[in-house]
Amino acid sequence: MAHVPRVTHVGGPTTLVEVDGWRLLTDPTFDPPGARYRFGWGISSVKLAGPAVAAADLPPIDAVLLTHDHHGDNLDAAGRALLAEVPTVLTTVAGARRLGSATGLAPWSEVVLEADGKPPLRVTATPCRHGPPLSRPVVGEVTGFALHATTGVTWITGDTVLYPALREVATRLTIDTTVLHLGAVQFPLTGPLRYTMTGADAVELLSLVRPRAVVPVHYEGWAHFHEGRAAVEKALASAPADVRDLFHWLTPGEPTEV
Template structure:
């Protein structure tokens, strides 16, 4: 495996195992079996429709879990929560770390934490809904992973977010190699057309600022509240400028892919 590129295994939903030279991290752990319906608060909820492609018992020892937020089960379900104590550290939002306790550490956007073997992670801005929705949907962060002191971000994980000004500012100045984007165009009947994660079209616009070498969509399948699936994302990237459209990469569930 090249030292400058990650090996990524898409487990399902937002969950991915990311392995760099000397580092293993897991994103947003979701390992419950399909079939159950989960309440997200304020009358919203979703049913899990697909199980994980990798079992928790088959994971390697984890240096860190990068948890965009702890309060929605499509980003942290019961089985995912059970494995958190086995990780070296759980990096998440500041209120999320207070709720989780134990080995959880909260990062506000812009804050950086050291990881083993010369790596570091910086929290990046995310907003999980329209303006003024934060009191309802809660805090979310993304993560920029890089070698300590490096200018280029080796891997950026968007977290559950819609486009907003702080995210655009980050994208315009960041130098990102691989981007894991939480898509799905999440909507709920209760709140009508309001979206809580990016569409494929919005992802294309964001990548026009980011200019990543590789774009990996996650968080677009496996739950009933995801309203935009792979086909719609593909259409959006097919219409994109070549430099953006050619970066799209789909990962087969459960199989490690070097990027």
């Protein structure tokens, strides 16, 4: 059993996180590239890159951690088909109602996963706001997840901007590894408004949270991601070294201990 989390970046927000013998898949997106996905209110985007690992090539999955079900860049058709094969799906309260076969978690609520041969895994839902103030009725509910393993806490931030409730994570949890959703999402229809964190936001958040390691995701593979790796690294260039050195840029499809 690994003494640190092992993370495989599949693409976009999709990762396979392995802790304490548990295999947890985040935001399953396995459709091929090229299609346009509509997110509502006249907003859409094109998928530019396919997954680095096919759904059929995944090992058995113990649970899906679904930050939200209603955007195609976090749950697509192939991802929905996969949900039926997984014993446990954790998501938002609204998402659980829509899916009908998932457990919904409100911010700061918890559930304990149990299975033969594995230590219990406590999961805490963490707050997200997927856009500017007052945008929740439009963009819908999103959640993050903190996994309390024997080797430390792994935090999947989910699609969120930097706002006070997210900063609260630093005061309520001691984070070991952060799977950080970036991308500075923007759409032509809504101009300069952003729907996920920028590199500068990441620097501020990580200066508060102080994890041991950071795995950036949700920054490539879609047309609505406006900050890729180069832009994030530009923001990191002026950050303190103890923040800059946290980042582990994974090779998609390659399991990596972090």
